[in-house]
Amino acid sequence: MLLTLVTTQPRAAPAATSAEQLRSYREHMSAGAALFLAGRYEEAARTFDEAYVDHPFAAFLFNAGLAYERQRRLDLAVERFRAFIAAAPNAADAAPLRRWIADLEVQADGAEGAAVASTAAEGGAGTTATANDGVANTVASPVARSAMKSILLVETVPPGAPVTVLIRTLEETPSFVDGQENPGWQALPTEATPVILSLDAGRYHVIVGQHAGFAATSAEVGLGPARVLQLLAKQGAFMALLRVDANVRDAYVFLDDAERLRPEWGTTPHAELVQPGRHRLSIEAPGYQPFVTEVVLPEGGERRVTARLECVDFGIVRLDANLRKVQVEVDGQRVGTWSDGDGPLEVRLPAGSHRVSVSSRHSRTLRTELQVQRGKALPVHAQMAPALRRGAAWTQAILSAVVVGASIAAGVESNRLYSELEEDRDAGVLDESDPRLLRGKAFAIGADVGLLAGGVLGVLAAYNFIRGPVGESRVRIDAPVDFGAPSRPHPPAARGDEAVVPRHPDRVDDHPVQRSSNASGESP
């Protein structure tokens, strides 16, 4: 079976791969890679083998061998690696791979035992990635890098165009510049289009040379592990290079997609070859007014569009609270209800000052003024304080009044008794056991205590009427933030091992490069 697979490895793919074929390649590659990364090596190996049966690309063989090696099924691993070399004899890492195969064979035979296997496993990278190998430092041992190989398809219409693929050998090497000395870039052996390469992850520069009277063109691609990338140059029509930039980085760029039926064309800054003609370009960023324009691209020309996005003239207040439910009014108008468990209540407001009122049934109403900035979201957290219990205040006030009244009455009675006692004392008839002495004293004490208690109750009542023991509801306002895009996911972060130009190489097929003498990027 394996022999069949190896021997049926084609040297070249058809002139132009269809979109369906390309999707099938990618599905197989993605399925195997996902299983491999999940540690399900047996299934990964089987998937790569099956992919190779359907699409006889050497990368599938290598990836299957890698999965077998991880299972320590070394004989099968050796078999797949040998088949890979047979299918891709010009592979950049062929020499170190052969040495590794030899080590694996020794391990498989058990002649050297576990020590040899260990040496091979641990020292594989060092022994295979030598400086003498030229590009070996970029074609690292699969054991060390655990990197599956990817597939790069370079196709032209008509086929037969010369293709040069260069690999960046050092991380710090600057981008390739046509027509100049480019140290740090090394050419891989290639043939005329169509070209199918099984490559390690890395950065490559692809040059489609002059062919059939059409000018050469080039592109720089970043290639991740286990990817399938197609570069298609339809020669016979000039393509145009559209560069889009804006004063806002990572703004979404939509091209000829008014209905937003497709993912964004790119994010700023972005440049890509597109069909010449009239295009509708839309640049959007959260918190900014959309920039929409039409651009006419001449054949073989280059057009740069630089958008200056203006902030929207409104801002958003994102409000939440410490209660289960609050009502929100802005400038006297009810704008909504926030409930616990929901996200923050977002209220779109014109930039400027706004009076915001947050209320709840059992809380003190929060009134504050917010400064809404253009294009900014203002996180507002309402710290609602419990509402005053007026019942307690009234009770205290009434009690205070009653107690003070009773105290005054007691004081008056005490004074009256004392006056009587004074008269009796002056008359010489006051006896020391007169019950009015005790009664008057009790009234006096009652009056004093009552006045004190009444005063305290009065103060408490006043306090509860005016201020309350728990304070006012308060608001905490965080620093304004940029708008998010709640209705759309953020674009994935750009990875260093992905292509820089074009940003979305997978979509190159949607915007074929027109072979043109002006396709080097110059503006018409």
Added chain:
Amino acid sequence: MTRRRHATLSALVLLGCSWSRFDEARDEAPVLILEQPPGMGDGFGRSMATSHIDDDTALFVVTEPGGQAAAEYRLGTGDDPSREATDLGHCAEKGAPCFLGSQVAALPRGPESTVGLTHCLLAGLGRHETSDGGHSVGVHTRCDAGAAQAEFTFALPTGELATAAEELIERGAGDPLALAASRAERPLVFAVWPRAHQAWFYPPGQTSAIVVPLPPEMERDLGGSAAVLAIDHRHLLVAAAKDGERLFLWRVDARYAVETIGCLGGDAELGRALTAGRVDFDAADDLVVSDAARVSVFSGAALVTVPATADPDCTLEALPPGALLASFGCGESAAVDGCSSSEFGASLAVGDLDGDGDGEVAVGAPRMRVRGERGAGAVLLYDVEPSAPNALAEVRYSSSASRDDGLGTAVSTPSIRNRQILAASAPGAGRIALFYCGSLGPADGSTPPCR
């Protein structure tokens, strides 16, 4: 500034309601109260007597005549008497039966036959167990002997009386005597036993009795009140008749020879209470007598000069001019009324309450209505001055008077240093009220309660 004003205002409000002023008022109360000791029974304060010697004053308070309970209080020399009775053993010792008299007498100093005895109370008929195992029957006496008490009896004048007393005591039936003493350290004691139709006296310092001769018309008519007046070196003995219309008078000379002067007739219940004291400015005691409606003051100096008579009509014709010093009836004040049923004159006492040198007459009216309280009782004071001999000077009552207190059932004028205060019993309340001050004086406000 505002804060200080508020603080001042608050302080004034608090001061206005300060309770400490009531404590001060109590401390400055001019009427002090002696409460009835527990277990003394009813009638506490039906009779009182007082003795004073060496700045030490004792007040004896006894219960119902025929009863067996008395309390002795020490009033001290200032305005803070002991509220607790210092001796409750008077006429109450086990094995020494004693029956309280309707009047009791107090002696500042014991008989000459004793040494160091002071503040003696002659309570009534009683029996005393002697140290030789025997016993004696006579007028039961208990004196202070330093830290202890001494009891003995004044002998009855005759063996027949002793036998009669013995029989009564054996039967447990008390028969009240009426005892009176003159004002002296060792006074003359006059005793009247109405049911025995006998009267006798003990010369000062003596425990042997001298019988008072009774005319036939007097023999069966002796009442339950008596008085002794000291006039120069002579004494005048006065006893009320049982029929309540006559007073019997005897004169005792310096050698204690006694002769009957005669009798005085008067209105109903004449002699319901008798007392003696210096009412006018002479050195002789005067006689104060109450009847159903009035109180009369007779000059002792005049009475002692009345020639003896055997006239059974008991007219006052023999009295010399000016013998009746004053005669006054019940009076009312804004707080005290109800003279008609006041029992005005139920008790009498004479004392120099205002410190002017002569005595004021204190008349108990135990059924007076005080501030609407029926029977609360009051004591009416009469300052028998030549300018207004019959005028009511002051009405004293207790500010805590309540119904049926009966203040004034008995009155006395204990001496406190150089002045006298008024003591009035209120049996209904079980207390004795000591009036330290009043409008009568002392004018100099010499004691704290008298502001």
